[in-house]
Each structure stands twice: as C-alpha cells, then as structure tokens.
Amino acid sequence: MDKKDIALTIPTLYPNEIVSIIVGDFKLTKMYLLLIVVLTLVIVTYLVLQLPVFGRLPKGKRLEKLRQLPNYGNGAIENLSPTPTKPEDVSWGQMLSKVIKGNVNGVPPKAILPLVPDFSPSESLKMTWFGHSSYLIQVDGLNLLVDPVFSARTSPFQFIGTQNFPGTDFIKAEDLPSLDIVLITHDHYDHLDYGTILKLKNKTKHFITSLGAGSHLERWGIKPDQLTELAWGETAELMGLSFTAAPARHFTGRKFKRNQTLWSSFVLKTKIQRLYLGGDSGYDTHFKNIGQTYGPFDLAILECGQYNDMWPYIHMFPEEVVQASIDLGAQCLLPVHWGKFKLAIHDWDDPIKRVTAKADELGVQLVTPQLGQTFSLENKPQTAWWKEL
Template sequence: MLFLILIIFIALGIWFFLQQPQFGKVPAAARLERIRKASNYREGTFHNLSATPVMSEDVSMWKAFVDFLKPGKDRQPDKPLPSVHTNLKTLPTDEPVLVWFGHSSYLLIVAGRKILVDPVFSGHASPVSFFGKNYPGSNIYSVDDMPEIDVLLLTHDHYDHLDYPTINRLRPKVKQVVTSLGVGAHLEGWGYDPGMIQELAWHEDVTVAGVLNFTAWPARHFSGRLFKRGQTLWSSFVLQTPGHAFYLGGDSGYDTHFKEIGDQYGPFDLAILECGQYNDNWRYIHMMPEQTAQAAVDLRAKMLLPVHWGKFTLALHPWYEPIERVTAKAGELKVPLVTPRIGEPLLLSGPPLTAPWWR
C-alpha cells in the first residue's frame, strides 16, 4: 500500500510539473486543422524535405546521452566573454544594423523597423533554470533593454529559441509576431492576442509593418518541447525590404534548400546561419561549420554571420571550435565573414567586424 501511495505521489508530481507554462500548448481546433492541410504534414507529424533522423543511423539515444556526460576539453570558456552593452533604444534606424545577443538571438533594424529574433534572456536554454546555463558575460541583455519591437520572429519552438520567461515579459513591447505554423499555440497559451500572430507554412509569406516581407522556407530540423516531436513547424525565413534581402536561417542541417533559396532570392545582403551545437551523432539536424560556409555560397550571400554559438554548451565540441572552423572554411571559399562581439552593433554599410575576440 505504501508503494502504491508513493507511485501516486510521484505521478501527481510529474503531472503537476508538466502543467507548468514553460512547456507550452499543443495545437488544437482550427490551428490543428490548418496544420493537417500542410504539404509536409503526414501521419501526425511534420516532415523534412529529406529523410532526417534526429540521431544518426548508427547512434542510439543512450550513446548520445553517455557521450554528453563525458568530460570534454574547453566546453565552456574559462573567463567571461568580452561583451558590449549597447543602448538599443538609440540605435540608428535609417540604415540596417544588427546586434547579436549570443546563440541565435539578435535584433535587426531595417527599413526603420525593429525585428527581434529568437530571444533568450532568461540565462538558460531549457525549461529549468539549472540546465543549459549561459556563459559568464554572455547574458548582459534583458527584456528591459529592448526597444519597442515591430516584429518578434520565432523560427521554431525549441527552448534555446522560444524562451518562455523572455517571451512572457516581452509581450507589452511586441506589436506583431511572425512564426512557423503551430507555434502560435504556445504564444496564445502565454497570453498573446491571436490577432497579432502570423503563422506561416513553408512557402507562405506575409508583409508586416508595411515594408517587411517574410517568406517561410524549409529548414532541416525538428520541433518539440515535450515528448512528441514535429507537432509544430520549423522554418528558415527570407526577409525582403525595399532595397535589402536577408536570410534568417534558424536551425538546420545542410540540404538542397539553401541553393534553391539562393537561386530564387539571392544575392542576400546578409545570411545569418547556425554554426554550433553540432556533432556527428546528430549530423542531419545541425550543420558542421564547413557546411555553414557552403550554405552561404549556395545562398549567394554577400556576408555571413555565424550564430548558434557563444552562449550555451549544448554539444560536445570546445565552445570556440565552431567559429574557428567556419572562419577557416569561409576563407577558403572566399565568403565574407563577420564576427561581432555580443552586443556590438553591426552596420551593414559600415566596416565589417572581423576581430577574433574569442581568442
């Protein structure tokens, strides 16, 4: 009897924990009906263009977990990162400027509009505060530092891109949201007005704030905040404004979509591509740094900004390895590369920021 009572208490504890708001909501009703009509939704889940196992064919989840627990060299920096605290509310709005906040979070100002992408300011990249902590010096920005946001762009619903504490606190500052199909279920559950949310399936587009045209395109990845994957969509985004074009890559393994997008929309003034948290164990869902440089070539990018590094340790490589490897390959392929420090304004028309500050 005591054992049964213990099991009941454990089950109730797990149930209560999973009811916490950071886990989000599953799409339902009209949103689910729209999802079911998507061209890449089959058998109850979204699919990539190419067959994409989360783990490589020769790797088990147990092996990947054991590998992650093994000690590794330089997986975190040994001193605070040299970040820059910029007054984001006084940045120029008459020319494109970008401020990177580490990992995949950044503020892009273009055509006089402010776009905030995948912001994570809680200090951790997980549903709990004790796992996935940021590096010292990498989390110097908070929601209070953000200006009024014309568009909050959310590429997919993983915790290192869709951060409940940040999104919840940002709500009064956000005018509109653009995101992948299904992600709006989380946002509505967190109090966002459905009328301010634009959810896109792949190849759909929307014009926001008069001059910002977003088109959702494939990425090679997956989604999910609990046990079942693929209930919401993951996307990359093409952003077109009068006179400029940007590729906002989100998370993606390497695939043919980069060249297709480059052929249709290129050249891009700037491609912002993931570069970090990779491993051969999950080589289909995250690019190796050399593939990041090749993707910039495929996209016909005039300039490459590597992101998805410099804030969290979510893989096994040394924390600085992604930027070292992509720098070498970009030089070989003659891809112009920019490497701003966290918080350092990158002016599109200004001199490129290329200092190897991580060394």
C-alpha cells in the first residue's frame, strides 16, 4: 500500500465536525462526573444516616405493638385530632423565609445567671429545672430526671444548630446524682439527646419512655430489662411511683420519616402528690379528658415556647398553656420548654411574659424558678428573674 492509498483510508474531518466531537465528549464527561457526584452524595447520606445518633426505628414485637394502636394508620401513628404540619394558607417558602430572617431578640441580651442546685436526697417533693424541658424530680427518696438534654445544641451533630443561651450550660450530666429513673416523653432532639444518654446510662437504674422510642435507647446500650415503654393509657409501677402514659398532640422522628414512635404526656403519682408531665403538645381536648380521668393535679408541667402561627397545632401558645392547666385541674403551673434554646422565632422571653399575663388574668398560680433553683411546692418560687436581663 503506497502513501496515496493510506491517505485515502483516513477520513477527512472538517472544523465543525471536530468541534462537535469535542463538545460531545465534554457533555459525556460532564454527565459521568454528575452521576459520580450524585452517587457519592447518596452513599455518604446513607452512611451518615446509619450513625448511632439517629437511633433505630422499631421492628419486631415493638413494631407489631405499635401497629395495634387504635391511632395507627397508613404506616404511621396519628394524633387524636387532625393535625396538619402547617395551616393551608401558609407555604413552605413563607416558613423558610421567616426562619432564615430570624429574630435578634430570640436570645437573651445577657448571660442567664443560674442558681446552684440542691441534689441532696429528699422524701418530700422537690424539683430543679435546668432550662427547656429538662428537670429533676426528687421525691420518696428517689431521683427522677425528665427529658435530659445537656449538650450545647439540640441537633444530631454539635457543629450545626443554634447553641444554648449563654449561662445555661451550668450543669453537666456528670454533675447529677445517681438516678433511679430517666423519663423520655418522645424522641425529638430537644428531649432525647444521644450524648446525654450515653453519659447517663451507667448511672441510671431504669428508663421509661413512649412506645417505640425504646428502640433508640437499646441501640445506645440500654438493656431491655432497664427499659419500660408505654402506650397511651398504660401504667407502670416502678419503685413506688406510678407512671401512666397519656395522649399529647405532637409528632416524632429523628430522620425524615415521621411518627414511627409514640409521643406522650405522663401522669406521675407519688405517695402523696399527683403531677402532670406534659411533654410537647398542641392544645386540644385531651387536656380536659386527662383532667377528668386522672386529675386533679398538684402541679402541671407544660411546654410553653417554640410556638408560631406557622405551626399552631403542635405547640401551644402561652395563653393556651394556661387554659390547659385549668382543663387539667392543676393547682399550679410550671411553664417549661423555654429559657435555654432558640427553636422558634419569638422573643426569648415572650413565652414567660405572655403566660404570666394570662395566668394573672385567669387566677392560675405559676411556678417560675430560676434555672438551677431547687424548690418545693410548699415554697414555690415566683420571681420575675427574666426581667433582670
């Protein structure tokens, strides 16, 4: 074959054809790169979601019991009343815009000054509030800790999320006395904190929680014989105390799938007192029903904070908190779920100002302890300490 024959076998490429080949190769390479990026993100997301902090969804007998609940349907637990995530006239875009905008008054202007707790054993009832929904009940010689969160952020990772208010990190899990019972109302991060549970599990005799949430605790090393899970209406007698799980109007979930574990309020009976531990809840008729069935109560501990018109069904406004305490037949009201974390866009002290005003109007007796202040029902703190900041 001579040079002329060889030349005839090589196709002639015009400039526009060369450009087309180059562009085609670039598009193909770009598509492959995009595919690799997407697959990498999918794999990383999957691996991250397997981390222990997210807990574990119920399965086996635990899941079967959940499916037998009268308010279980369409693969999830439902509230007693229809409870949409948001009103129909509110868009997700509006919610996101307002949350991003935030509120400069959502954090106290100065550090909160807590008091030094008194953890000495006690037969008579005394309590210590640590901010938000964490509090210690000491009664009948026992130590009962509710919804303990002692991490800096209510988040699966401590490098994201709003940080606790200055001055509110005055107590660590290691500082607490030995605990007889830890009670967890539901599995949200501001009530069930992975880091705190790891520090408490070896100093706690027993854990009580809503049905299904025990799956998280077991993954974190809590033994099944250390764990009691209750559905609404069920009662457990432990160490001389009586715990009854009761309805609440809320939701659960530590990942994307909601309402796979139960959320509850709890009725606590000691030798002498009857307390209502509210957990998180929007206002509804269940307060009246609980008051008629289990009340009256010496004290109602109700969430009062992190509310907004954009999610009015899952958290109470302060005025509703006061009405709920009346519905329950409570002699006095301790408003919690405020004073430590900014999880909504209202002013940091808006909850206590509004609940105080409504309580004064309706003649409801409030208990307003400082963070870290140990108190009894015979000596109820009623100081307006938030006004000093």
